Amino acid sequence: xSSGLLGLxxxxxxxxxxxxxGRAVQLKTRMAELKERLETGRQDVERWKRKTGExxxxxxxxxxxxxxxxxxxxxxLEELNRLLDKFRRLESAEQNxxxxxxxxxxxxxxxxxxxxxxxxxxxxxxxxxxxPDPDPVAADPVATSHRD
Amino acid sequence: xxxxxLLSLVxxxxxxxYGGQFARRFFRTLTFNLEQLADRHVSTExxxxxxNPVPGRPLLAEQLLAELPARFRDHVTSYxxxxxxxxxxxxxxxxxxxxxxxxxxxxxxxxxxxxxATNTDILFSASLVDVVASGTLRxxxxxxxxxxxxxxxxxxxxxxxxxLDNPDNHVPRPPIVPPLYAGAAGDFIMLDRxxxxxxxxxxxxxxLARVGVDHNFLVKARSTGVxxxxxxxxxxxxxxxxxxxxxxxxxxxxxxDSLWGRRHWHNHEVIYDxxxxxxxxxxxxxxxxxxxxxxxxxxAAVAPLVDLHRVVLSGMATQxx
Numbered sequence: 111x112s113s114g115l116l117g118l119x120x121x122x123x124x125x126x127x128x129x130x131x132g133r134a135v136q137l138k139t140r141m142a143e144l145k146e147r148l149e150t151g152r153q154d155v156e157r158w159k160r161k162t163g164e165x166x167x168x169x170x171x172x173x174x175x176x177x178x179x180x181x182x183x184x185x186x187l188e189e190l191n192r193l194l195d196k197f198r199r200l201e202s203a204e205q206n207x208x209x210x211x212x213x214x215x216x217x218x219x220x221x222x223x224x225x226x227x228x229x230x231x232x233x234x235x236x237x238x239x240x241x242p243d244p245d246p247v248a249a250d251p252v253a254t255s256h257r258d
Numbered sequence: 259x260x261x262x263x264l265l266s267l268v269x270x271x272x273x274x275x276y277g278g279q280f281a282r283r284f285f286r287t288l289t290f291n292l293e294q295l296a297d298r299h300v301s302t303e304x305x306x307x308x309x310n311p312v313p314g315r316p317l318l319a320e321q322l323l324a325e326l327p328a329r330f331r332d333h334v335t336s337y338x339x340x341x342x343x344x345x346x347x348x349x350x351x352x353x354x355x356x357x358x359x360x361x362x363x364x365x366x367x368x369x370x371x372x373x374x375a376t377n378t379d380i381l382f383s384a385s386l387v388d389v390v391a392s393g394t395l396r397x398x399x400x401x402x403x404x405x406x407x408x409x410x411x412x413x414x415x416x417x418x419x420x421x422l423d424n425p426d427n428h429v430p431r432p433p434i435v436p437p438l439y440a441g442a443a444g445d446f447i448m449l450d451r452x453x454x455x456x457x458x459x460x461x462x463x464x465x466l467a468r469v470g471v472d473h474n475f476l477v478k479a480r481s482t483g484v485x486x487x488x489x490x491x492x493x494x495x496x497x498x499x500x501x502x503x504x505x506x507x508x509x510x511x512x513x514x515d516s517l518w519g520r521r522h523w524h525n526h527e528v529i530y531d532x533x534x535x536x537x538x539x540x541x542x543x544x545x546x547x548x549x550x551x552x553x554x555x556x557x558a559a560v561a562p563l564v565d566l567h568r569v570v571l572s573g574m575a576t577q578x579x
Contacts, residue, residue: 212571215524219464220566222523226349226466227563233351 263301266368270360277498284378298391305364310344340555350466353519358460366537374448385491397450402439443472458532470525
């Protein structure tokens, strides 16, 4: 019987039936696989959602921590600048002290010279007053020549 | 015109028996040094400055010419400085001998390329003479030498290298170190004549002390940018009872004042700018005999007692005491 005639009665040939049944089975299997993959995808989405949530939480915590450190370091920087300024002022003061000390030493040396000159002049004056025409020859020389 | 010698030895002394048998020790030391220099063909002149000679005693300069071996007599030129300069220049009546002004008299009149300001009891080591003879010493720097002290009382009747070099005869002493290489500097300061003249010799402004004037010269040299080096060979010094290292602990206050003048002054920090007439440069000079000259007294050659602008800071770092 031809397939056309069978078709008038809503019937199909056995081969066609078997082929259709096979396709239906394949489609069922395919649909099951797709369902499984869909389920896996949904689970992945859930997992990523969770991870994103966690990351967002961590990011927020880190941001808060960053802000905290920023404000803390701002304090430290201020302190550091204060110390640097102090150091520079100390350095300058030290230079001034060294300079002042140098001038003091020079002044003391000059005073030594002035004192020496006064002593010499005082002695010359006394000698002149005591003996207007002193004997230029010393009595007994002191042994003081050279020098080591 | 004859070629100037390589080396001038500038020493000062007078016939006052300083340290006992001063003249004998001086002549023996000078002869030893001149013999060594001659052996190494180092042309040498000696400039002896007899400062404030002792009245009534023979001149040390004359004694030297009589005692020195004949072959060295032409090496020596002596300057006998009128005693009035001591009184006129001194800022410290207790200080009897302005040693470094005296040395300046010789330094100013030296003619050799290198001028060594030294003392009459300093003996040269063989290695030192080798360095001088080598021709490697450069102008524009101060050369210093370590001083090795020989023990007091060693047999110095005959000086020879075995005696000098024997460590058993040495008194330990710290070595000289940078930057100044100070320590007994008065025994050995050598530099070329032109640089010595540029620095105008030792301090003639602070005329109150003998101690520390040598160190002060090193400070001035360094402050002026003249490098200081260790020459790398020692000199020897025979200790005697008036050696500073021996006598500083034995002398009475009066003796110390007379020998060394003011002992504590700012010689590490404060330096000087000697006037043009340093080394009695403006004093008239007359000839006594072939090898002896007299520096005649003239107020025009005497620096003012006080000339404060010539007291200057060294520019070297100063540390609080």
